[in-house]
Amino acid sequence: MRAMPFRTASDYSVKFTPPRLRVGDALIESGKPAPTWDYLTTSTVVGGVQVDATELLRSTALDDLSGISATMQVDCASTGFRETVALPVVQAADHEAALQLVIGPHTVADQIEISYGLVLDRELEPRPSMAPYRRGSRVFASTQSHRFILEGDAAGFPTEAFAFGPAGLPKGAPWHLRFHVDSLEDPFMGAVRLFINTEHQASEQLLSGAPGLHRSVLFHSVLEQLLVTAADHNQAADADDWSELLSANHTEGSVGAVLSSLTTTYLEMALPAAMAAVRTDRARVLTKLRESAGLLLGDAR
Amino acid sequence: MTHKLIPRFSAGQAAIRLEEIQNHLAADGSISELIQILPADAVPNSTGGEAASPLDLQSWRRGVIEALSGIQTGSKLDNDLHSIELGKALSSVVDPSPSDAASDGVWSFMTLALFPDVVNARWPAHPVTHELSKDRWIGRQAGRDRNYLKLAWRRWQALGPVMESAETKLGEDEFGALLERSAVARNRRLVQAAAEQVIAFKDDGARTEFARALMKQITYQTGPLDLNILTADELGELVRRCASEVLSLGAPRRAVVD
Structure with a gap:
């Protein structure tokens, strides 16, 4: 839960049930693919919420539950779809209440993301207790989101193999990373794509995924390009916004979240610090990366 | 809803096709020779509806070209209008399934096979290098997510109702400012309320700067507030308040190069 300019619900006061996706007769767990889904399908996200009324009121300093609603939001970044369903938490006091949202045909694609929260759904008077008072205040925002994979293999790195020559790319190059x-x-999966040149003698080895020097060099090169591209973005016209955005919380699976995970794993730094370091002390940072990525050790990580 | 599925190019197919078009134009070939109704290597998604037939594709092409007849490109005003009318025509004539349209291969096919003349009118080859913009002609499959047809359609989808009633149309830059913060842009009612404020902004010269500042101000609100539960009236009020705050900080000014 991010810091808010008002009191928020404690972690102990609310429990959200991991949502499931109903597609026809199948009930799919989050994180799992939905093989029977297609554009014509109507599906339903089924979730649940339960609050501990006493703890919720204590932690928020609100007088009663009547102004608080639980929300379940469904987002699809690929189509721009967003729907939110809200339920008064009085219905979820000390027992689980269901939250359901129907997703119509031709509205989503690739994957959907579900996030939960509690909001104040009425306007109150400001009080010294710092209780939330503005309608829409995020009384509780879950840091965990849940994802359903609707199409394709969203777990693999997006890769495509073709001959570079006719496509206007250098025909002797083994790969090209678009990021x-x-x-x-x-x-992240939409922002990045690795092209392997089928005209290159190493293409089969690269596409096979077998551990070895080729994979080691490719892996390191991809990591380096991701980090350098993101760091250099700071020189763009919207540099102030960019610095702010780097420090924000990032949705799971987003470009920000993946970069953040990479910098923590391979540079042992949070994203904003790592981006600054790549800009100002690039040679040292990239040397560190060669070590942590196991460059030339033949160990595909 | 009876959306027809649109054929797709893979990233490799798109890159090869762009190279062919580039070479053809560089050799003074005519753009109309490059129109392909249904190239053999373009295939629609295998499930999720009925695929568009060659007759559908011909009819789409005819409809869009008719809608754009008489609309010029070149000046900022002409370009803005071209983009708006194109988005409107794609929405009404092609009416892509939003699920299908999430695939960038769909937009590569439409740009590089069905409507290369439409894109060439707005984004012709560089006069010296003869290169075509990968961002505008392909988009995310080869570069930035800036495919001309995709952006025109997406903008019409998000802001069409506002555009219909507006006396002064939004320009491409203003659309960009309104829709570039993707997490906020998914709240359609919010973006439409913001677009109304941008249209109402009187200083035409700095409208894009105002749009950027307004969206930034709105984004700040999304930290402590969940704007998705607010009614249209409440969102309108919030956006008006944000607009006042932006203006109270001093009217946005466009950067001037001496």
Whole structure:
């Protein structure tokens, strides 16, 4: 839960049930693919919430539950779909209440993300207790989101193999990584794509995924390009916004979240610090990366 | 809803096709020779509806070209209008399934096979290098997510109702400012309320700067507030308040190069 300018619900006061996706007769757990889903399908996200009324009121300093609602939001970054369903928490006091949201045909694609929260759904008077008072105040925002994979193998690194020559790419190059940082909130899988040159003698080895020097060099090169591209984005016109965005919380699976995970794992730094270091002390940072990524050790990580 | 599925190009197919078009234009070939209704290597998604037939594709092409007849490109005003009318025509004539349209291969096919002349009118090859913009002609499959047809359609989808009633149309830059913060842009009612404020902004010269500042101000609100539960009236009020705050800090000014 992010810091808010008002009191928020404690972690102990609310429990959300991991949502499931109903597609036809199948009930799918989050994180799992939905093989029977297609564009024509109507599906339903089924979730649940339960609050401990006493603890919720104590932690928020609110007088009663009547102004608080539990929300379940469904987002699809690929189509721009967003729907939110709200339920008064009085219905979820000390027992679980269901939250359901129907997703119509031709509205979502790739994957959907579900997030829970508690909001104040009425306007109150400001009080010295710092209780939330503005309608819409995020009384509780879950840091965990849940994802359903609707199409394709979202777990693999997006890779495509073709001959570079006719496509206008250098025909002797083994690979080309396309990575554009339009927004840190974009799904990472949509922002990155690795092209393997089938005209190159190493292409089969690279596509096989077998551990070895080829994979080691490719892996390191990809990591380096991701970090350098993101760091250099700071020189763009919207540099102030960019610095702010780097420090924000990032949705799971987004460009920001993946970069953040990479910098923590391989540079042992939070994303904003790592981006600054790549800009100001690039040679040292990239040397550190060669070590932590196991470059030339033949160990595909 | 009876959306027809649109054929797709893979990233490799798109890159090869772009190279062919580039070479053809560099050799003074005519753009109309490059129109392909249904190239053999373009295939629609295998499930999720009925695929568009060659007759559908021909009819889409005819409809969009008719809608754009008489609309010029070149000046900022012409370009803005071209983009708006294109988005409107794609929405009404092609009416892509939003699920299908999430695939960038769909937009590569439409740009590089069905409507290369439409894109060439707005984004012609560089006069010296003869290169076509990968961002505008392909988009995310080869570069930034800036495919011309995709952006025009997406903008119409998000802001069409506001655009219909507006006396002064939004320009491409203003659309960009309104929609670039993707997490906020998914709240359609919020973006439409913001667009109304941008349209109402009187100083035409700095409208894009105002739009950027307004969206930044709105984004700040999304930290402590969940704007998705607010009614249209409440969102309108919040956006008006944000607009006042932006203006109270001093009217946005466009950067001037001496």
